Amino acid sequence: MVKTSLFVTFEGGEGAGKTTLMDRLQSTLKSKGFDVLRTREPGGTSLGDKIREILLNPDPLLTIGPKAELFLFLAQRAQHIEQVIQPALSQGKIVLCDRFTDSSVVYQGKARHLGMDFVQQLSATALGDISPELTFFLDVDPSVGLTRTRDTDKENALKGDQDRIEGEGLSFHQLVREGFHHIAKDNPNRCTIIDAMQSKEQVFEQVYPLILKVLEKKHD
Numbered sequence: 001m002v003k004t005s006l007f008v009t010f011e012g013g014e015g016a017g018k019t020t021l022m023d024r025l026q027s028t029l030k031s032k033g034f035d036v037l038r039t040r041e042p043g044g045t046s047l048g049d050k051i052r053e054i055l056l057n058p059d060p061l062l063t064i065g066p067k068a069e070l071f072l073f074l075a076q077r078a079q080h081i082e083q084v085i086q087p088a089l090s091q092g093k094i095v096l097c098d099r100f101t102d103s104s105v106v107y108q109g110k111a112r113h114l115g116m117d118f119v120q121q122l123s124a125t126a127l128g129d130i131s132p133e134l135t136f137f138l139d140v141d142p143s144v145g146l147t148r149t150r151d152t153d154k155e156n157a158l159k160g161d162q163d164r165i166e167g168e169g170l171s172f173h174q175l176v177r178e179g180f181h182h183i184a185k186d187n188p189n190r191c192t193i194i195d196a197m198q199s200k201e202q203v204f205e206q207v208y209p210l211i212l213k214v215l216e217k218k219h220d
């Protein structure tokens with residue numbers, strides 16, 4: 001087993017193709033002998049999974065204001081880092097994480113109007129010295145992404161079961177997309193925007209070599 005710690009995050013709007021891409025990356029990296037830990041937010045721990053159920057519950061009687069929502073995301077992240085991400089990196093694993101702090105900055109900071117800088121500063125307390133070395137933003141027109149997700153839900157007989165955040169209007173998801181572009185522009189060394197309107201194969205072929213390049217540099 002090849003031991004190389006690397007923290008990679010995957011971001012993007014609903015239905016951008018993160019799960020699809022991460023499935024392929026995980027199996028390919030494992031087949032090359034790397035020790036890979038795959039995880040996601042919200043979630044990743046027992047506490048995180050319980051917080052996820054609350055955050056995504058579409059029940060209109062369960063009111064969650066923007067600040068409460070933010071603190072729930074930060075709480076699950078603090079636990080996720082301490083219990084899962086930090087230990088895995090210390091053991092020389094590649095951590096592939098579906099969403100991380102950039103999602104909070106964009107969804108709560110930009111789309112919920114709490115302010116991107118405010119969320120970034122507050123997040124620092126949950127993060128400690130952990131931050132991703134590589135981030136891929138899968139960029140897709142929100143109407144395309146939402147249609148993909150709804151088609152998948154239909155296939156899985158989940159019609160009408162949109163989660164609380166997915167069920168926000170198109171303008172909300174457009175703000176999300178703008179927010180991710182903003183972060184990518186401000187962090188060119190860490191972030192790469194990937195055109196997720198391309199085929200699944202093309203998306204993988206763009207991302208995988210970039211991960212390999214960083215892994216090779218670590219072995220030099």
Ligand code: Z5A
Pocket residue numbers: 012013014015016017018019020021041042073099100101103104105107108148149152163165166196197198199200201203
């Ligand atoms: N959130 C937040 O507000 N603040 C935070 O701090 C964090 C999260 C961490 C979590 O939702 C929600 O929490 C999320 C942000 C918020 N809400 N939104 N919107 P989630 O975990 O349930 O869902 P998601 O992260 O948005 O992912 P998803 O909907 O599961 O989509 P995906 O993983 O990016 O896509 P996929 O499952 O790989 O693909 C979707 C479908 O498209 C599927 O049928 C694929 O076969 C198809 N697909 C994938 N790629 C392609 C390409 N390239 N072409 C054509 N079709 C494709």
